[in-house]
Amino acid sequence: MTAVFRFAPSPNGYLHLGHALSALLNQKLAQAAGGRMLLRIEDIDTARCTPALKAAMLEDLRWIGFAHEELPRRQSEHFGEYAAALARLQSMGLVYEAYLTRSEIRGFVAETEAQGKPWPQDPDGAPLYPGDAALLGAGEIERRRASGAPFALRLDMRKAVSLLKGPLCWQEEGAEGQGRTVTADPLAWGDVILARKDTPTSYHLSVTLDDALQGVTHVVRGQDLFLATSVHRLLQVLLGLPEPRYHHHRLILGADGRKLSKSEGHTALRELRAAGWTVEDVRRRIGI
The missing domain is CATH 3.40.50.620 (HUPs)
Known part of the structure; x- marks a missing residue:
């Protein structure tokens, strides 16, 4: 049976390093298993999950090199x-x-x-x-x-x-x-x-x-x-x-020892990119 993995973020804020770890770890394990890699957009909160945030999420995932099968499942549908x-x-x-x-x-x-x-x-x-x-x-x-x-x-x-x-x-x-x-x-x-x-x-x-x-x-x-x-x-x-x-x-923790959170305003991937980070910097920081 073919192994099937999924990365399922909620676009109610910008993605951060914790999301990068989860996405790239899923991709790594799917490749090792010779399996499929799916993307699911968990946007049941239609007020907070705006089209702009969904587009930004997809852009960030492309930047870090996350590859997935096309036509992701959108929960709002x-x-x-x-x-x-x-x-x-x-x-x-x-x-x-x-x-x-x-x-x-x-x-x-x-x-x-x-x-x-x-x-x-x-x-x-x-x-x-x-x-x-x-x-x-x-x-x-x-x-x-x-x-x-x-x-x-x-x-x-x-x-x-x-x-x-x-x-x-x-x-x-x-x-x-x-x-x-x-x-x-x-x-x-x-x-x-x-x-x-x-x-x-x-x-x-x-x-x-x-x-x-x-x-x-x-x-x-x-x-x-x-x-x-x-x-x-x-x-x-x-x-x-x-x-x-x-x-x-494992989780990526902030300076305060707590997990990174969109709602807490922890540094987003796009902010790191604007500050000059490369994809290699991201991979090194998250240990992938």
């Missing part, structure tokens, strides 16, 4: 497919409307912790969703629903996990090709968001479905997404999707 997958999960009774706002959640958590009761957090540090019933009565929930209030569609994680027939794991390949089996823990994430009232998908749902629809066999991405694989493996089982192999690579 496939909302219907995500909606169909969501509908399947809804038909299984695994999805519910969640009306609590971020401020209401923060207030509930603060009040709970003020009473000396620590509130659990997901691996990214966000508080687990407490459930509408914890703050809202049945009447208020129905009032919000009838008024057309915004809501998120969340996965009932405990119910979903109860459907599993055995242990949930994934195969993680190391930097030198050695592999290990990792036990997934989707419950650590609580009731994750699968979509919103006005957007029929989320990162978790779209990335899982895209990998399956594109026949991706090897998911190579940053270590910051290692624990999120638990959610993706659960969705794969629930939707009857194939399981790829995973490799979560």
